[in-house]
Amino acid sequence: MSESILRIHGLSSAYGQSTILWGTTLEVKQGTVTTIMGRNGVGKTTLLKTIMGLVTPKSGTIEYRGQDITALPPYQKSRMGIAYVPQGREIIPKLTVYENLKLGLEAVGDRKAKIPEDEIYTMFPILKEFRKRLGGNLSGGQQQQLAIARALTGRPSLLLLDEPTEGIQPSISQEIGQILRKLAKEQGISVLLVEQKIDFARPVTDYFYFMNRGVVVSEGSSDEMSMEELQNHISL
Numbered sequence: 001m002s003e004s005i006l007r008i009h010g011l012s013s014a015y016g017q018s019t020i021l022w023g024t025t026l027e028v029k030q031g032t033v034t035t036i037m038g039r040n041g042v043g044k045t046t047l048l049k050t051i052m053g054l055v056t057p058k059s060g061t062i063e064y065r066g067q068d069i070t071a072l073p074p075y076q077k078s079r080m081g082i083a084y085v086p087q088g089r090e091i092i093p094k095l096t097v098y099e100n101l102k103l104g105l106e107a108v109g110d111r112k113a114k115i116p117e118d119e120i121y122t123m124f125p126i127l128k129e130f131r132k133r134l135g136g137n138l139s140g141g142q143q144q145q146l147a148i149a150r151a152l153t154g155r156p157s158l159l160l161l162d163e164p165t166e167g168i169q170p171s172i173s174q175e176i177g178q179i180l181r182k183l184a185k186e187q188g189i190s191v192l193l194v195e196q197k198i199d200f201a202r203p204v205t206d207y208f209y210f211m212n213r214g215v216v217v218s219e220g221s222s223d224e225m226s227m228e229e230l231q232n233h234i235s236l
């Protein structure tokens, strides 16, 4: 079994008085795609934000590559190789595709580094074609590809992805799924994915966690789970 790149133990976090995570525990193995599923509002986005340091945990620990990173701010986590693609993508509409990609490098604090253009454009050929186009003029699927590409410019070890298929046509979702598999299997990048669509998640995922009301309620490897079991888990 491969090593864990991320271990989360008993993580709780809140917005003011409103507690959302109630002691979440999970891990991500190196070079795998690990997927968190659960209904709207159970705390999946809050979990990713807490891992990234955008929400401060009340208790619990986050360990990345064996190091306790619980209290570190987001920029330090970025520099250590954790990249985050938020729900809704958050690309900058008034900047070109290339300029948006450059922002990914700034997030890791390396202004002198070059965008690995060959790699990025091999993975996302449409971004090469639209290099000079404004981000705001891309389709939803192309913006999602740009957001993932931007996260990859700093060569992360762990990619946190929040619902990349939301509002995207199935053919592009499929392409994104294939890219996530490749990143994990060929480049050893570990992916922690939040996803609601079973059809997309099933072929992409190595290991599933199911959340309800701020905790993990069940888990299991993708191979061991039938489509029916998956359906049952998320309808709980």
Ligand SMILES: Nc1ncnc2c1ncn2[C@@H]1O[C@H](COP(=O)(O)OP(=O)(O)OP(=O)(O)O)[C@@H](O)[C@H]1O
Residues within 6 Å of the ligand: 015, 018, 020, 038, 039, 040, 041, 042, 043, 044, 045, 046, 047
């Ligand atoms: N900034 C915030 N301030 C206060 N409450 C928030 C904030 N962000 C989210 N919440 C609340 O926290 C709860 C969990 O939200 P979260 O977005 O983490 O869930 P989710 O499982 O990702 O759901 P979804 O799939 O709808 O994004 C919800 O009740 C939501 O209304």
